[in-house]
Amino acid sequence: MQVGLVGWRGMVGSVLMQRMIAEKDFKNVASVFFSTSQSGQAVTLRDGREVVLKDANDLSQLLKMDAIVSCQGGDYTQKIHGPLRDAGWQGYWIDAASTLRMASNALVVLDPINIDDIHAALDDGKKDFIGGNCTTSLMMLAMHGLFRDELVEWVSAMTYQAASGAGAQNVRELIEQMGSIYEASKDDLASPKGGILDIDALVLDRMRAKEFPTEYFGTPLAGSLIPWIDADLGNGQSREEWKAQAETNKILGRQGDPIPVEGICVRIGAMRCHSQALTFKLSNSVPVLEVEKILGDANEWVSVIPNDKPSTISMLSPTSVTSTLNIPVGRVRKLNLPGNIYSAFTVGDQLLWGAAEPLRRMLQILVRR
Ligand code: HSE
Numbered sequence: 001m002q003v004g005l006v007g008w009r010g011m012v013g014s015v016l017m018q019r020m021i022a023e024k025d026f027k028n029v030a031s032v033f034f035s036t037s038q039s040g041q042a043v044t045l046r047d048g049r050e051v052v053l054k055d056a057n058d059l060s061q062l063l064k065m066d067a068i069v070s071c072q073g074g075d076y077t078q079k080i081h082g083p084l085r086d087a088g089w090q091g092y093w094i095d096a097a098s099t100l101r102m103a104s105n106a107l108v109v110l111d112p113i114n115i116d117d118i119h120a121a122l123d124d125g126k127k128d129f130i131g132g133n134c135t136t137s138l139m140m141l142a143m144h145g146l147f148r149d150e151l152v153e154w155v156s157a158m159t160y161q162a163a164s165g166a167g168a169q170n171v172r173e174l175i176e177q178m179g180s181i182y183e184a185s186k187d188d189l190a191s192p193k194g195g196i197l198d199i200d201a202l203v204l205d206r207m208r209a210k211e212f213p214t215e216y217f218g219t220p221l222a223g224s225l226i227p228w229i230d231a232d233l234g235n236g237q238s239r240e241e242w243k244a245q246a247e248t249n250k251i252l253g254r255q256g257d258p259i260p261v262e263g264i265c266v267r268i269g270a271m272r273c274h275s276q277a278l279t280f281k282l283s284n285s286v287p288v289l290e291v292e293k294i295l296g297d298a299n300e301w302v303s304v305i306p307n308d309k310p311s312t313i314s315m316l317s318p319t320s321v322t323s324t325l326n327i328p329v330g331r332v333r334k335l336n337l338p339g340n341i342y343s344a345f346t347v348g349d350q351l352l353w354g355a356a357e358p359l360r361r362m363l364q365i366l367v368r369r
Pocket of ligand 1: 132133134135161162164165166229230240350354
């Protein structure tokens with residue numbers, strides 16, 4: 001199988017490469033590496049291979065591929081996918097962009113949940129397999145058991161999304177903001193007599209100063225937060241918030257009878273793990289221990305964190321989850337509200353299960369068929 005990789009040096013693409021090398025996926029395919037800007041150049045891959053890059057804008061090269069895995073982003077998908085299909089390309093398109101997700105002939109892939117639908121779509125001759133929005137995929141892996149058992153009436157997902165979801169430049173800017181804040185306050189911090197209100201004033205002055213680095217986020221994130229992610233749909237909702245219900249129900253095959261999924265998406269100063277505070281209504285009163293069992297048994301990545309302070313602060317944080325495929329879910333409680341309303345909190349690496357891993361696994365599903 002000839003597999004073309006595009007956008008493999010970006011943040012999601014680099015994580016995909018790490019995972020494919022770790023899982024020895026390249027042994028099963030003939031891989032061809034594309035570039036939008038450096039075709040013809042020879043490069044050394046992380047696994048030591050030397051390859052010459054092909055032109056990612058050259059349809060004649062892309063047409064030779066049995067599958068294309070793109071982490072290049074939505075603009076590239078928008079530009080290339082249509083013309084490639086118009087030119088008669090029958091290969092499999094796998095990407096992580098939102099461009100094609102809602103198309104009727106595209107499947108949103110999250111195989112621990114919809115492997116049967118993936119095989120049915122392949123049997124059906126479908127060719128476009130698209131990774132879901134990161135928060136949606138991470139929430140669904142955490143809530144998998146409750147969705148599977150059809151217990152969920154609705155979900156509210158209040159998100160705490162990491163800088164990486166906005167892009168590599170944003171991650172750099174977050175760290176620059178942190179550094180700038182430290183710079184502004186370090187002399188007072190070093191003195192044990194430094195008054196905390198003086199330190200606070202120095203920090204705030206810096207965060208509001210013109211020179212504070214905000215080119216990518218447009219506003220301070222370090223020491224603050226941004227309660228808006230992605231485009232404004234004009235109805236009070238952000239596009240990131242809209243995706244949760246649309247994609248959850250597409251993945252569950254419930255577009256005709258959707259489970260309401262709502263919330264506010266917030267950017268916080270974490271590096272690459274998205275966290276979510278979930279409130280959900282179950283169709284009947286299920287004891288918390290049973291809810292935890294249903295959640296914890298659903299797939300091999302989810303684990304239930306006991307709802308106590310030491311377990312929560314050590315195991316349910318971006319710091320502890322980053323760079324792993326773990327989907328911890330904790331803070332499970334029946335809330336003191338009328339009805340069968342529960343809470344949970346979950347954390348997941350948005351570059352792994354939130355982006356690269358569903359694509360990697362989709363390619364392996366193709367290879368194994
Ligand atoms: N839209 C996500 C975010 C990125 O901004 O965090 C992954 O889908």
